[in-house]
Amino acid sequence: MLARIPHFQFVLSLFTSLALVLLAPSQTSGQDPTWLEEDDYLYRAYFDFTGMAGGVNDTGQGLLFIPLSQDEESLFFADLRGNIFDDSSAEGNFGLGYRQMMNDQWIAGAYGFFDVRRSEYGNIFRQGSFGVELLSIEWDFRANGYVPTLKQKRVDSLSTAYLSGNNIVVQGGEERAYWGTDFEVGRLLKTFDEMNVDVELRGYVGGYYFDNSAPGFKEMAGPRTRVEFRMFDLPFLGNGSRVVLAGQYQYDELRGSQGTGMLTIRVPLPGNGDSQKLTRFQRRMVNPIVRDIDIVLNQARGPVEQAKLQQTGQVLNNITIIDANTVGAETVFNGAGTDSVVLFDGSAGTIDTSTGFVFNNGQLALAGGKSVNVVGCNSGAVASFNYGSRPTVNGTVNTIDVFTMADNSSIVGMNITGGQNGIYGNNISGFTMACNTISGALEDGAHLDGTINGTIIDNTFSTNGTTTDNDGLEIENFVGGSITGNTFRNNDYGFYSSNEISGGTIAHNTAHDNTYDGFTFTNISGGTISNNTSRDNGEDGFFFFGTMSNGVFSNNIASNNHNFGFNFFQMTGGTISGNQAIDNDFAGFAFFGAISGGTFSSNIADKNDDGFYFDQDITGGTFSGNTASNNRFNGFYFADDVSNMTFTGNVASENVTNGIKFGDTVGVGTIISNNSAIDNKDDGFDFDDVAGGTISNNFASGNLEDGFDFDDVFLGGTFSNNVSVSNTFNGYDFIAPIVDGTITNNSAQSNSADGFFVNIFSGANTATFSNNTATQNTAKGYNVLSGTPQNGVGTNTGSGNASDNNY
Incomplete structure (x- = not known):
């Protein structure tokens, strides 16, 4: 029986943990709890574990009974319970009770509880309950009252919406608690003196009444009877233990007949009354309080109320219906007027249009056959509405747009095919385009000219512009609103911004299998573009052919595209x-214009050609925390001059050529610091000429050629505190003349050739080469072929090299 209760083990663990907390010795006083200190302690704390099956719910209950104050004839106690039901609801009961022996025959008791329940629908209910009882060895008399908070709670899963006349209405699902009372009378039916343990049989009969006066909530009233077979002081559990087998039956018109089987096991908690066995009369003092185990709940639907569309907040009244049989459908649509609601029903077939549907301001075009969420105007209850069949609205003339939107208009749930553009708008704001499928347009699935501010959400743009090199969605100037959750697939271009993005959010969209680029942007001067995915497109995942001067471009993914993952032009801020570029055919991130500012950080390039490629001059900006790994060429490649930029905390590993390559002049104001190049197949760091800046605290290890390779003249700047370890060739390779600058405090360890290889210090050099360290390199620590630095000879040290440990 208990195996039917999936959370029963949780109840046991919960109350066992609670007992350990309550019974643990005080950490500050070193004393036991009060009820373990009293010399005259008689009534002991205990756990009751109960499993119930067969009623309204299968239930697991844990009860902790704690005497708080007592003598032989009175007891003040706490009764703490936890209940878990098989419908995933749960309840806690927190009670205090008092019992007093009136004479040698009767015990009078009173108690109060605070109850909290989380229903199966996730609603929280609270109630106060109280009761009185009169007990003797033979008789039980008790009555309880329950007073919950009566405010209704929403149950949206029970809400319903439907078309009533020319209005869409909602009946919201509600859940309420019932106030009520119950009572019972019990009697000892039989004792079994011949058994080795103390056993008795008791029977109870009573009734209950629960109600809530709200419409639709019927009363629950009826009889209840119960029989209990009790065994006390079992040898394997000790004095104070109890096992109860019980069966209960109750009936009311709302729930019908309910039969419940119950098993309760009592485990006494340790105390100085361990050896005492209570008399039958004393045992009644610790009988658990009998009450309804849960706050009584019920569900119903509320009154009918006007609905509004959750997506836009538009009230859904005075609805006009258009289907394939509607004569002059375009005229009917436009004639419905401002702020009207038009329901398109596809039950009669495809709705063809040769002139297109032109919106009024604030007008809603809502598709049938598509479940949309609507909201009760009064209650806020949310329900799903679906009417008729989803329509296909087909533009039969490829020079006419299928729909032309207006300010504050909305189009929801349509299947739109054909036409010049599936949806067109010009300088519109406050509009909503949601949950539509737009395909087969000659030019764009949706084309929005001018300044655009609105919501475009959860649409699919497919196979548009395939003969005209056009787009799934094209927007000219996006200044605000949201473009989220859309899919662009099998178009020529997926998403295209033809002029500027200066505000709003473009997020969580997916572009895949488009002929050319997944996402195309011109200028970005504001807004947020984030969490978009572009994969398996014929050219770039994300293509930028203008300037990024402001805004945020973050957490986007470009994978398996046939050109670049991210193809930028220039960046000024x-x-x-x-962002992540993964397994694209060309570079993961490429910049083909100049960079003079902005932040480029925490991006990842994996399995591309170059991981990060920068084609033109960089004269500012911060590049930090980026990772390039497993790329087919360089991890980072700066092809032109860099100056006044910061490159710090970046990692290049396991790339097929160089980890980090600077292909032209490193100039004044450049900071290259705290970067790592590890296990690349060529050099860790590869520099052309260095004419200024600071290169410091970088780390090269395990690269298959040099750790740091300088291919051209070292003309100036500071190269300091770098570490080159276990590279296959030299730790530091200066193949061209060193003319000026400071090379100091660098370390070369365990490289397979020289620690430091210097071809020549030029005859008129002004360089400083000092305080460097070379240890355990296979060839020379310092291999200087000709010339000497102006400063530093004699300060460079090493050990364990094949030769030339010092310089």
Whole structure:
């Protein structure tokens, strides 16, 4: 029986843990709890574990009974309970009670509880309950009252919405608690003196009444009877233990007949009354309080109320219906007027249009056959509405747009095919385009000219512009609103911003299998573009052919595209962070224009050609925390001059050529610090000429050629505190002349050739080469072929090299 209760083990664990807390010795006083200290302690704390099956719910209950104050004839106690039901609801009961022996025959008791329940629908209910009882060895008399908070709770899963006349209405699902009372009379039916343990049989009869006066909530009233077979002081559990087998039956018109089987096991808690066995009369003092185990709940639907569309908040009244048989459907649509609601029903077939549907301001076009969430205007109850069949609205003329939107208009749930553009708008704001499928347009699935501010959400743009090199969605100037959750697939271009994005959010969209680029942007001067995915497109995942001057571009993913993952032009400001380029045919991230500012951080490039490629001059900006790994060429490649930029905390590992390559001049104001190049197949760091800046605290290890390779003249700047370890060639390779600058405090360890290889210190050099360290390199610690630095000879040290440990 208990196996039917999935959370019963949780109840046991919960109350066992509670007992350990309550019974644990005080950490501050070193004393036991009060009820373990009293010399005249008679009534002991205990756990009751109960499993119930067969009634309204299968239930597991844990009860902790704690005497708080007592003598032989009175007891003040706490009764703490936890209940878990098989419908995933749960309840806690927190009670205090008092019992007093009136004479040698009767015990009078009173108690109060605070109850909290989480229903199966996740609602929280609270109630106060109280009761009185009169007990003797033979008789039980008790009555209880229950007073919950009566405010209704929403149950949206029970809400319903439907078309009533020309209005869409809602009946919201509600859940309420019932106030009520119950009573019972019990009698000892039989004792079994011949048995080795103390056993008795008791029977109870009573009734209950629960009600809530709200419409639709019927009363629950009826009889209740119960029989209990009790065994006390069992040898394997000790004095104070109890096992109860019980069966209960009750009936009311709302729930019908309910038969419940119950098993309760009592485990006494340790105390100085361990050896005492209570008399039958004393045993009644610790009988658990008998009450309804849960706050009584019921569900119903509330009154009919007007609905509004959750997506837009538009009230759904005075509805016009259009289907394939509607004569002059375009005229009917436009004639419905401002702020009207038009329901398109596809039950009669495809709705063809040769002139297109033109919106009024504030007008809603709502598709049948598509479940949409609507909200009760009064209660806020949410329900799903679905009417008729989803329509296909087909534009039969490829020079006419299928729908033309207006300010504050909305189009929801349509299947739109054909036409010049599936949806067109010009300088519109406050509009909503949601849950539509738009396909087969000659040009764009949706084309929005001018300044655009609105919501475009959960649409699918498919196979648009395939003969005209056009797009799933094209927007000219996006200044605010949200473009989220859309899919762009099998178009020529997925998403196209033809002029500027200066505000709003473009997020959680997916572009895949488009002929050319997944996402195309021109200028970005504001807004947030984040968490978009572009994969398996014929060219770039994300293509930028203008300037990024502000805004945030973050946490986007480009994978398996046939050109670049992210193809940028120039950047003067803004933030590019947390993006991932994975397994694209060309570079993961490429910049083909100049960079003069902004932040480029925490981006990842894996399994591309170059991980990060920068084609033009960089004269500012911060590049930090980026990772390039497993790319087919360089991890990072700066092809032109860099100056006044910061490159710090980046990692390049296991790339097929260089980890980090600077292909032209490193100039004044450049900071290259705290970067790592590990296990690359060529050099860890590869520099052309260095004419200024600071290169410090970088780390090269396990690269298959040099840790740091300088291919051209070292003309100036500071190169300090770098570490080169276990590279296959030299730790530091200066193949071209060192003319000026400071090379100091660098370390070369365990490299397979020289620690430091210097071809020549030029004859008129002004360089400082000092305080470097070379240890355990296979060839020379310092291999200087010609010339000497102006400063530093004699300060460079090492050990364990094949030769030339010092310089």
